[in-house]
Amino acid sequence: METQFLFIDEAGTPDIFGRDGEPNVQTGLTSRYFMLGKLEVEDPPDLAHKLNALRTELLVNPYFAGVESFKPERKKTALYFHAKDDLPEVRLNVFNLLRSEGERLRFHAVVCDKAVIVKDVLRRNAARDGYRYQENDLYDRLMQGLFKGFHTLADHYNVCIARRGSRDRTVAFRTAIENADKDFERSFGFRRGTSQDWTIRVSSPEQDVCLQAADYFLWALQRFYEPRTNTQTGEIIREDRYLKSVWPQVGEIHDLHHSTGHGTLFNHNHPLTIATRFPEPKGKTKKP
Secondary structure, eight states: OOEEEEEEESSSOOOOOOOOOOOOOTTSSSOOOEEEEEEEOOOHHHHHHHHHHHHHHHHHHHHTTOOOGGSSOOOOOOOOTTTSSOOOHHHHHOOOOOTTTTTEEEEEEEEEEEHHHHHHHHHHHHHSSTTOHHHHHHHHHHHHHSSOOOOOOOSSSEEEOOOOOSOOOOOHHHHHHHHHHHHHHHHSSSOSSOOOGGEEEEEEETOTHHHHHHHHHHHHHHHHHHHHETTTTOOEEOOOHHHHHGGEEOOOOOOETTSTOOEEEEESSSSHHHHHHHHHTTOOOOOO
8 A cells, every 4th residue: 555645834924914903915024925835755764864864964063063053942953954044054955955855755835825815805804794814714725725636646645734823723634635635526536535544643843854844845935936125226036046956846836826717837847937927027127
């Protein structure tokens, strides 16, 4: 019996309103995009061993002696890899390791534009009294979208989901995946199995090391979508080098709000690049 091992994490935040109740997406106080990623790992114990070995090697490297993120009390790189907190030199080592895994890793993601979500929520608020936006609803919607595609099939699915918040949402995750399986059946005419064929657990990057790998893939995708501004020129800069480095291991990115209808599927036939996702407006030439 073939078992597929899947590791789920998120990037960005699902919040769209500030404490004052006003939309905060355009203020720069929160992420513009929210995304959920799924990393298929062929041999989780082997990948976990390699990541732990790399971290141990870096911890004893005198080059990193005294670095804040390497101090155990900071609970950062000393305990586990986290792309947002890791030094650039550390990221380079981790990305090199992940690329060396080749086809043993396969990444899929669903991305939503929260500016579009805000418009939809405001429209619902105006049309229906009592409607209230729930962040978990958006998370579960992306979870369902992540599993309804025709990706790798197996006899059993072992799903590890990164913990979010203090509430146990395992039942909600299972419901979202079951709904995705129904969507899959309507689209392709058969089911991938029964609920007994899905093992779902909620964990953390410290406990399940492969979640650290999922975090790195998501961070690369997030750096592509979330721009930064050059403080001197005011130019909007999008970094695509991280995504390019792992693109051969990407199966599919479903951008829910790019184009019309059901969004856009980016894959090897239709790569996700700055030109395909954020093209220059017609008539505008890029500064040399």
